Amino acid sequence: MTEKTMTIREMCDAYDVTPRTLRFYEAKELLFPIREGQKRLFTKRDRARLKLILRGKRFGFSLEEIRQLLDLYHLGDQQQTQLKKTYEIAQDRLADMERQRAELDEAIDELKEQMKWGEKMLASMNATKRAAE
Template identity: 60%
Template sequence: MSDELLTIRQMCDAFDVTPRTLRFYEARELIFPERRGQHRLYDRRDRARLTLILRGKRFGFSLEEIRQLLELYEPGGTNRTQIAATIDVGRQRLSDMEQQYAELRIAIEDLKLQLTDAEARLAAMSSDTTKG
């Protein structure tokens, strides 16, 4: 079903990214597709990670920040201090995101106001004034 392996092209189509991007993320150690011969093959885990990567990017996080976060989404049980550090990173990101969430709400309301204002102004100059 969803645990089939995808080629790089299928991945690109599915996620709307370029091959270059996928190879780049791999070089930065954000995803680890297996190699069948020379070719890369992406499994469900890779897809999940890519989803998180794109999501993280959307919120303005750098690839390095995302890389650190990704450790949280894997049961990569190393040692206690390692895990604790990862958790701290996650908490920091969470805090950032909640902050951003609040700011975004304000920005949205603000923009809405300006829009209704501008729309009113536009309506006020009813269809003449076009000729300048």
Template identity: 90%
Template sequence: MTDDRTMTIREMCDAFDVTPRTLRFYEAKELLFPIREGQKRLFTKRDRARLKLILRGKRFGFSLEEIRQLLDLYHMGDQQQTQLARTYEIAQQRLSDMEAQRDELTQAIDELKEQMRWGEKMLASMDQTKKAAE
């Protein structure tokens, strides 16, 4: 039993730096499943784990729908055996996409660095010009 206490929407917002609107939106899209104590939402440890993954997924440019797929894979404790193979394929595809993207990104970084060495030289020569003008 680590820390299974539930959190209010405000605590979640503060903890993850998101708005209430966002959390309700994610619930509507079935990315989160806070329990309903009467009127209020209570976010469990599971919701926190999922939100963490959602936010990371977003930083990689995944759509919420894609993230939902991955979350289903992550949190598939059992059953859905039929779906599993299919989801597994999706994950494989996603994985190779990600690797390709990483490689392109690496290349782009190198190119951009190269381009910036350019800028350095220009700035340096500008500096010279400026000094000469004084």
């Protein structure tokens, strides 16, 4: 088996998070490291989940929302209603994300416009400065 586990330190280095963060995620039931006596051992599953958590965060999911989405994976004998609910959450988020992307595109364009502006300002100010020297 590829049951290679990682210590908390290795995880921190590998994913650039603090120990506090990993323990916090465990407390919030986003990660489930095995407890070898005192220490935590993070499995491949934990690493996969952490990657998803970090990406989720990067575009505004709350940890709670991320937890719900992660639960899409382990749907063994769940009740159908629960499944449906989670599925709908995912659908909503997807719609949100697509709206967000559209806005993002728009905003990027506008920001670019804005910056052409800034460039001109800079140029004219440099000209003024050179003229003054």
